[in-house]
Amino acid sequence: MSDIEQHVTQLGGQSEIASSPEEATLDRVPNPHPDSPYVARFTCPEFTSLCPVTGQPDFAHLMIDYVPGQWLVESKSLKLYLGSFRNHGAFHEDCTVAIGKRLAELLEPAFLRIGGYWYPRGGIPIDVFWQTGTLPDNIWLPDQNVPTYRGRG
Numbered sequence: 001m002s003d004i005e006q007h008v009t010q011l012g013g014q015s016e017i018a019s020s021p022e023e024a025t026l027d028r029v030p031n032p033h034p035d036s037p038y039v040a041r042f043t044c045p046e047f048t049s050l051c052p053v054t055g056q057p058d059f060a061h062l063m064i065d066y067v068p069g070q071w072l073v074e075s076k077s078l079k080l081y082l083g084s085f086r087n088h089g090a091f092h093e094d095c096t097v098a099i100g101k102r103l104a105e106l107l108e109p110a111f112l113r114i115g116g117y118w119y120p121r122g123g124i125p126i127d128v129f130w131q132t133g134t135l136p137d138n139i140w141l142p143d144q145n146v147p148t149y150r151g152r153g
Helices: 003-007 075-086 091-105
Strands: 028-029 041-050 057-067 071-073 110-119 127-133
Touching: 041 075, 057 091, 071 075, 071 091, 075 091, 091 110, 091 127
Parallel strands: none
Antiparallel strands: 028 071, 041 057, 057 110, 110 127
């Protein structure tokens, strides 16, 4: 069994989206370049969760940047994990920070940041930012370049 096969549970077959983030499995795989610091970025422009009060859907554009250590997040498991929020009721701040903390715990990266750019709820957009670790020297970390919500203007 290869190193990758030892750490993945969902890759290479059909997988269902878990009914909640707590039940979702996040897989990690060995970083093939742990000696070369670099940034990996995931963009999720169609993230969905539920308002914990009204049950109405909330939508966000998530940007996740991290500098891997020994581990990478396996992208299919990340997609399924993020999908598990579709029926999960939580405030914007909770969703964004919980995702960042879960990834940081799993990956133990040198640096990780998540930007949650939420569409308006009650007429007010809420953007949530969380990070952990220190960005290593000589790392190019591009701006997330997600424009603030402008409505019809």
